[in-house]
Amino acid sequence: MEEILSLIFEGCKLTRDLESKLPSLTENPSLLSSSCEDISRVFGTAADRLKAQAPSSQPELEAGSSVQEWLRSGYTQSMTMAVDPFQAQLFSDKNPFDVRLLTTRNAEGSSVRSRGGVELQVADTSDAGKSPVTRSRKRKDGAQKHTIKAAAPRMGNTEIPPEDGFTWRKYGQKEILGSRFPRSYYRCTHKSFYGCNAKKQVQRVDDDPNTFEVTYCGHHTCLMSSTAPSALPPAITTQPEPIEVEPVQSSLPLRRRHSMDKFEPNTSTDLRLRMSGDAAAAEGQGTSQSQARDGKEAEWPVVDLADAMFNSGSSTSSMDAIFSFMQDKDK
DNA sequence: CATATTTGACCGGG
DNA sequence: CCCGGTCAAATATG
Numbered sequence: 001m002e003e004i005l006s007l008i009f010e011g012c013k014l015t016r017d018l019e020s021k022l023p024s025l026t027e028n029p030s031l032l033s034s035s036c037e038d039i040s041r042v043f044g045t046a047a048d049r050l051k052a053q054a055p056s057s058q059p060e061l062e063a064g065s066s067v068q069e070w071l072r073s074g075y076t077q078s079m080t081m082a083v084d085p086f087q088a089q090l091f092s093d094k095n096p097f098d099v100r101l102l103t104t105r106n107a108e109g110s111s112v113r114s115r116g117g118v119e120l121q122v123a124d125t126s127d128a129g130k131s132p133v134t135r136s137r138k139r140k141d142g143a144q145k146h147t148i149k150a151a152a153p154r155m156g157n158t159e160i161p162p163e164d165g166f167t168w169r170k171y172g173q174k175e176i177l178g179s180r181f182p183r184s185y186y187r188c189t190h191k192s193f194y195g196c197n198a199k200k201q202v203q204r205v206d207d208d209p210n211t212f213e214v215t216y217c218g219h220h221t222c223l224m225s226s227t228a229p230s231a232l233p234p235a236i237t238t239q240p241e242p243i244e245v246e247p248v249q250s251s252l253p254l255r256r257r258h259s260m261d262k263f264e265p266n267t268s269t270d271l272r273l274r275m276s277g278d279a280a281a282a283e284g285q286g287t288s289q290s291q292a293r294d295g296k297e298a299e300w301p302v303v304d305l306a307d308a309m310f311n312s313g314s315s316t317s318s319m320d321a322i323f324s325f326m327q328d329k330d331k
Numbered sequence: 332c333a334t335a336t337t338t339g340a341c342c343g344g345g
Numbered sequence: 346c347c348c349g350g351t352c353a354a355a356t357a358t359g
Contacts, residue, residue, distance in 0.1 A: 172351060
């Protein structure tokens with residue numbers, strides 16, 4: 001769910017971007033169209049996902065408030081400025097997408113079944129009524145988990161876990177007792193840069209190998225780029241050419257050659273986090289890299305920004321350095 | 332060369 | 346001590 005909301009956010013952001021740049025963009029039809037396509041793709045993905053998860057459901061869950069709560073807690077917090085009228089309206093109590101965010105703050109793992117078919121279910125492992133007291137210092141900042149069941153993509157071959165617009169990196173797999181299928185553990189690929197602690201575990205449902213149970217844990221502090229893969233077959237699969245958002249003030253010529261260079265985060269405040277408005281910074285129209293499926297890495301203008309700010313010319317150690325830094329850096 | 336996945340080791344809670 | 350979750354070395358892939 002968070003993923004979906006994030007998608008929607010992304011769409012909103014892109015929309016706002018487009019709106020603000022509309023005047024200047026009318027001169028540039030191609031850019032305009034690609035931008036529109038991007039927006040529709042993002043929203044389309046979100047819509048698809050929603051449809052897949054909660055087809056007809058009308059759970060009398062206090063969805064609205066949950067969403068808001070969620071927005072308040074954490075996500076919005078970091079996005080501060082993001083709460084503009086547009087989104088306020090979108091997420092108030094009635095949103096066009098019938099979003100049902102099932103936060104797992106309180107309550108014992110309640111499970112909501114939708115009369116439709118696919119069921120949304122809140123696993124709530126963080127605070128389940130099961131273990132009464134012993135919830136020791138493990139759960140840091142209320143790292144909530146929530147589980148959803150997602151149908152395996154009906155696409156041709158591999159019944160791989162459904163795409164959700166984020167890039168994940170697998171870091172483990174375990175056999176689970178009582179389950180016939182192993183459980184895979186993923187974390188956000190961008191953890192290294194943003195300390196994004198979003199994680200998810202995917203496991204195929206025993207009796208229905210066609211259904212995946214995806215448990216998300218933690219919020220994304222990173223923001224996927226609009227060029228992110230998220231290759232959902234349906235809907236508009238138009239030419240995903242990189243949408244360059246024209247040269248705004250942040251037109252940084254620099255281009256990193258190797259991988260990402262390390263940078264010094266100096267202050268602990270995240271000035272590098274998302275919300276940098278712009279979408280892809282892509283130059284001209286080089287190679288349209290955004291083909292589906294394995295387009296893995298997406299670019300984040302932020303990175304460049306970071307590069308610029310605390311340059312760091314030298315490359316050498318990359319991820320690892322940052323990684324370790326991020327790790328012991330207590331939140 | 333860099334980053335992703337695999338897979339057994341390892342760790343810590345219950 | 347078992348089990349689920351994570352690490353990390355080895356391996357894979359471009």
